[in-house]
Amino acid sequence: DAGITQSPRHKVTETGTPVTLRCHQTENHRYMYWYRQDPGHGLRLIHYSYGVKDTDKGEVSDGYSVSRSKTEDFLLTLESATSSQTSVYFCAISPGTAGNTIYFGEGSWLTVV
Amino acid sequence: AQSVTQPDIHITVSEGASLELRCNYSYGATPYLFWYVQSPGQGLQLLLKYFSGDTLVQGIKGFEAEFKRSQSSFNLRKPSVHWSDAAEYFCAVGPNQAGTALIFGKGTTLSVSS
Numbered sequence: 001d002a003g004i005t006q007s008p009r010h011k012v013t014e015t016g017t018p019v020t021l022r023c024h025q026t027e028n029h030r031y032m033y034w035y036r037q038d039p040g041h042g043l044r045l046i047h048y049s050y051g052v053k054d055t056d057k058g059e060v061s062d063g064y065s066v067s068r069s070k071t072e073d074f075l076l077t078l079e080s081a082t083s084s085q086t087s088v089y090f091c092a093i094s095p096g097t098a099g100n101t102i103y104f105g106e107g108s109w110l111t112v113v
Numbered sequence: 114a115q116s117v118t119q120p121d122i123h124i125t126v127s128e129g130a131s132l133e134l135r136c137n138y139s140y141g142a143t144p145y146l147f148w149y150v151q152s153p154g155q156g157l158q159l160l161l162k163y164f165s166g167d168t169l170v171q172g173i174k175g176f177e178a179e180f181k182r183s184q185s186s187f188n189l190r191k192p193s194v195h196w197s198d199a200a201e202y203f204c205a206v207g208p209n210q211a212g213t214a215l216i217f218g219k220g221t222t223l224s225v226s227s
Contacts, residue, residue: 033214035217040219041219042203042217042218042219042220043157043203043217044217045214048214058214090156090157101159101162102207102214102215103159104149104157104158105156106155106156107155
């Protein structure tokens with residue numbers, strides 16, 4: 001299994017509070033991604049990173065920001081959590097070589113009440 | 114626009130019966146194609162992938178998939194389903210640009226009846 005650790009794995013937070021999810025990898029892969037998974041929508045890309053301090057938006061980036069200060073860590077921040085951001089969040093990594101296999105973490109369950 | 118369609122939201126198969134999960138994609142060039150499986154409460158595990166060459170791809174857990182360019186399809190098959198195969202299955206497409214994120218279908222939930 002790819003060395004990906006997500007924290008926290010489960011969190012309940014109140015509307016309007018900031019939340020940060022952390023993804024840590026031990027594979028030294030260049031690319032890291034944050035997806036959210038919702039029933040009926042599959043997985044949708046929020047943001048991704050192609051190197052330290054290099055990030056870009058995905059399909060559903062509104063309300064989210066990311067940072068990558070080290071190769072191994074990719075942080076996802078909800079500046080002011082809303083109920084619509086209740087979801088399962090998956091971090092993924094890729095070496096970035098042709099073929100682009102992406103490996104997933106175990107997920108972080110976030111509930112905004 | 115790039116997209117992936119999994120027409121079946123939920124499929125029930127008897128244990129020991131054969132399985133086929135459908136996947137259709139829309140992409141301008143030959144894509145890279147993937148199947149992932151997700152057990153409840155778990156992350157996604159790669160079953161198999163197609164890059165080029167032989168259009169019939171073998172994966173883990175006895176699964177295989179066939180790329181059909183003329184039909185823009187990449188259907189997943191298994192000759193005999195086991196109860197442990199009950200899970201959600203995702204088809205994904207990726208362009209041949211290193212690092213670009215995959216685009217996922219909405220998934221098919223497989224139930225296995227005894």
